[in-house]
Amino acid sequence: MTTRSGWPRRLAFAGAALLALAACGSAGHRAGDSPSSGSFSGTRFLGDPATNGFARATGPREFSFPADHGQHSEYRTEWWYFTGNLRDADGRRYGFELTFFRIGLAAEAAARQSAWGASQMWMAHFAVTDADGHRFAAVERLARDALGLAGASSAPFRVWVKDWSAEGTFAEGRTDFHLRARDGGLAIDLRLEGTGAPVLQGDGGLDAKGPEPGNASYYYSMPRVAAKGELTTNGRSAEVSGTVWVDREWSTSALSEGIVGWDWFALRLRDGRDLMFYRLRRSDGSASEFSGGSLVESDGITRRRLHAADVDAEALGWWTSPQTAVRYPIRWRLRVPSAGVDLDVEPYIPNQELVLSVRYWEGAVGASGAGGEPEAEGYLELAGY
């Protein structure tokens, strides 16, 4: 890449969460929010990188596991991202999202007498899609990094926000995860059987965002993790199994000017390839040339980096949220001509909008090929609408 690149997806979440709290705790409840006044305003908070005192992703990094599963609090923002497509014994389709965000509030922690003193906060989102029941539910947890209310450790690996957690056991270069979250009649208890080495995104895990050094994030993924466990929706539990996409990213960056949001695709193809693509969107709706992604071959190792020009994403259908009146493009045609990929991406159900401290659409999707046969499944994230 020769010019300034786009910013990594979801980075704006961090600031947005805090801003949303400040604004009213439910920015999404206000119907008709302009895109920039919702989640994206948070970029202002994240901005001014020269003075914030946080570390920057400046160069290649020697990743080391399980240490790098833990937190990197010298960077402002970091997340642990689990999205999965599951089925129960009857073949019912489910989707879930369990994410843990760490948000640095100040680079330097002040010396405090009170145990409540904190310089970072945590946010966790938990959403479940019941495709056949046409139900979607999303809840969140917020906590400060104090008193053991939330935090992350690497050995043994654990990230938690209050009673929700992701724990990991690391053995022979492979990490097994145990995800647990519950809120009333919505719960998940899922064991993930780890795969081998993670896919390092960008340039060996350094996802450069622009020509300036440090304007980048560290980003690795585990696209295809087998999962098995119990999912409770609407108070009813079911044994489920499926595949989970794990994303890890940390940085101290912000979205560049003119970018209002992104559309992120994470798809596991039937042929064993895994496709990740983020389409950074300008205010006029067009894709930024800094959009990018990767295509991992079925061996799970061979990886091809995708640039904006490699991918053609076209919105086919829109859905308007009855709750917030926001309009999301939930059906897509996604093509990577050079790799022979041509997919119609369709959500399990239209309403997979999360109206939490941050409002966005993130949902389980399926994809079919030109002949209409199922070709892929995964998750789609629509932010900045």
Added chain:
Amino acid sequence: MNRLLRRASLRFFLRHPWQLALAIVGVSLGVAVYVGVALANDSAARAFELSSAAVRGATTHRLLPIGGALEESVYVDLVVRRGIPTAAPVVTADVVIAGRQGLRYPLLGIDPLQETGLRGFSSFAPGGSSDLARLITSPATVLLPDTLAARLGVAAGDTVTLLVGGRGQPVEVVGTVPAIGGDVQVEPPIVADIATAQELLGRPGVLSYVDLRLSAEQAGELAAEPPAGTALVALDRAGGAFNELARAFRTNLTALGLLALVVGTFLIYGTMSFAIVQRRATLGMLRAVGVTRAELLGGVLIEALCLAVVATSLGLVLGHVLATQLVELVLRTIGDLYFSASVRAAPPSPSIYAQGGALGLGATLLAAAKPALDAARAAPAAVLRRAELEHRARRGTRIAALAAAPLLAASAVLLLLGSSDLYMAFAALFAVLAAGALLTPAATVLLMRAIEITGRSVLQLPAVLAVRGVSASLSRTGVATAALAVAIATVNGVGLMISSFRASLSDWLETTLTADLYVGFDAEGAALGPADVAAIEAIPGVAGVSLTRSVVLPTDYGELAVRGVRPGPRGWGLEIVSGDAESALAEVAAGRGLVASERFTFARGLSVGDQLVLPTPQGERRLPIVGAFRDFNTGDYSVVMALELYRQAFGDTSLTGIGIHLISDADRATVERAVREALPAPTPFRLRSSETIERLSLEVFDRTFKITEVLRVLAAVVAFLGVLSALLSIELDRARELAVLRALGFAPRQLLATLLTQTGLLGAAAGLAALPLGATLAALLVHVINRRSFGWSMSFVLTPGPLLTGLALAVVASLLAGIYPALRASRVELGGALREE
């Protein structure tokens, strides 16, 4: 109405513009006072609700500590182990701002991240997330209410100093917060991050409480197995004494508003009936020319209705204006007693306007109906002679006086029937007032006769003329006199009640404040060991100390302040009002029981001998009530037990207060210095002398009753206008008579003197009638209303001060009201008045 009748009526008022003005002013003032008080009351109520709602938010339950403090680990247990989604920790205390001593502001320490879905502290970080991040991460930062910031002249970035436990703590203002609410706005508390609050208040490790939003199921689970040393309270129960007091206060205000309306109705009646009586000749003639009774009655009523509509509308506007003035006072009163809030404007309340409108129209029509009926009933052309009218007035006076008896009886029955019902008590009060109003004309006649008989040998004829004029004009002045008497009686009664209350409060403070110096610690209690106490006792000049641990417990009776006390050399400082004082205190000292505040026993229907169930960390504990003590506190209900018993029951050895008793020749300043040094350094404390506490208490008391002063002025104004309208009507009535007197050689000044004497006598009669009425009212307020409202029992002190003030007020108001009519009468163009009819 017939067109000609309508025209006649219109012309009448056009020819007598002042009379039209008076009728309108009378009605509108009556409506305005009621609407003003009701609106102010309503605004205060709304502000009160808003204020508590702002701090409570969507909270359904509150987890409170049972004795001692709420460890913050309890919170971690709640949200991490138990997984309760919506739980917000709170650390709160009142602080004082340096330079603004005497005013307390609530400091609310919260975790902003936990407020989503609970308090909706939307307005708490108007500057956006950077404010919030700063608030959380930087020590000693707060958000100030913008109104307070404006008063202090500070803006974001400035520093203010909070006084906590007497120690100055500079804090940076990271933002200001606008008032909460729409038309009624309340000042939010000073907000700090919970870490900051713990640090400022010197309470690391502990919380005041945890606010929760729980489903019924969650609440059930948590209540069944609460964290150790805590109790779960549903929030609608948590208020306890606080809510009941606020309600009682508002009930009292409503009663005052109704009282204003009663006086206002008198006023309306006075002006309306005069406007009709004055035309009795015209109306008689109309009957003579064939106008039917129904037509006449209808005409008069429609006229009254037109007038009522104009006047009532005016009254509503006036009431709204009045309310904006009153509401500040009402709030300040509630604020002094209970919480801090400010209301910027009285919000329009359709229901109150409707009430005011109905009252204005209804009272006017009612007031017009009787004289209209009289006029309609009169035989055609029978021009009622004045003498006939006076005759009727005399008969009316007798009937009214007789009617007072059953009212008084009803009042007594009401008092006996509803032994603790506040509304019955108010009904009784109004019955007494009504009886007083009915008796006033008769009392006036008797008084005038007495003056004439005793002054027979000394009174000159002009004076006799004045004295007789009072009785003779009762058909005109009767209602005004009664209204004046009721207004003055109210002023007297409230004044007496306040002076009685103040005297009782002062006595009570004397009794209660046994020590000379008081060291106060935070509600969480200070951990002071026997060595610390011994160090204070060893200070030269100290005769001994009393120790107190006071804790607010969630109990089945609502929130209850439990005080463990080890008395000092001067005893318990409790005035036992039920139960045998000596044995009760001996029982308490021996740890065999507790004494409860009189307010508490009254409110909960408890009596000596009952068992009180208290939650303790070891489970429920039953203790007998061995006595009740007098208590003028406005806060929580309280019980007192021996400190040793408290410590044993609650396993909590901290202290919230130390009373220091000095030997007689001790040097206070030296002892104070030594005490400050003797107290362990990190403990925040407040050191005050008993004199300061007494002074502050009385100051608060005086501020509390400021609003009654306003009502006093209102009563006087209403009474003044009533008398004015009555006197103007007399002037009209007696124009010929006065002209004859002038023809006989009365100089204008002489006539003025005679008329003013008559007016003064009228005022004095009302004022004198108001004396026993006011005293009765005061007795009812002291012994019945206050007791039923607040549970305060006080001694009734009959001081001449308030009574004489009332009498003076009556005479002065009447004289002032009399000046203009008398001047007019004494200067009237004689020719016109004497021209034969």
Added chain:
Amino acid sequence: MTSADGDIELRAVSKSYGEQVVLDRANLAIARGEFVVVMGRSGSGKSTLLRLIGGLESPDLGVVRVAGKDLGALREAGRALLRRSELGFVFQFFNLIPTLTVAENVELPLSLNGVPRADAHRRSQELLAELGVERCAPRFPDEISGGEQQRVAIARAVVHEPRLVLADEPTGNLDLETAGHVLELLQATCRRRQATLVMATHGREVAGLADRVLAIRNSALVEQPA
């Protein structure tokens, strides 16, 4: 007939009520002790003339002198003093003070003139006896008959020995028989005290008793044969 120091003197007196001219540059002189009757229809201005003389109204133009004093030069207090000492009024509707007893009504002018109470009481009793209404003394005006009321009014008008008694239709409200009686009494009482009596009336029968009879015609005072 006219005296140089006329007890009552009107010079070029004009008085009008709005458009209606009552008197236009009227002149009049009445000597002390005279009994003058002013005749005329209702509204002709008789009463106005009396009120001008009594100082109850002021002329628009001209001078009114009573007992040698220019009423226009006196302030209201001064006129009041003059009325209480030198004048007595008798009205058509009696106009007794309803809250005072008959005796008190008669005592009132004496009281105003500072006569001691006992003295005043005695004099009023005597006078009421002289007028034949002594039994009414303790009653209130509304408790006695019209004729009695007017006799009391006469008593009140003369009790303080005024120089001048002004009577405005004193019999207008009485039946014929009573009227004659009251008239005689009034005249006799005034004569006994050498008080000037000016009476406004529309009844011709009085004219015969008067020293002079005046009439108001076209806003002018016209002397008529008695």
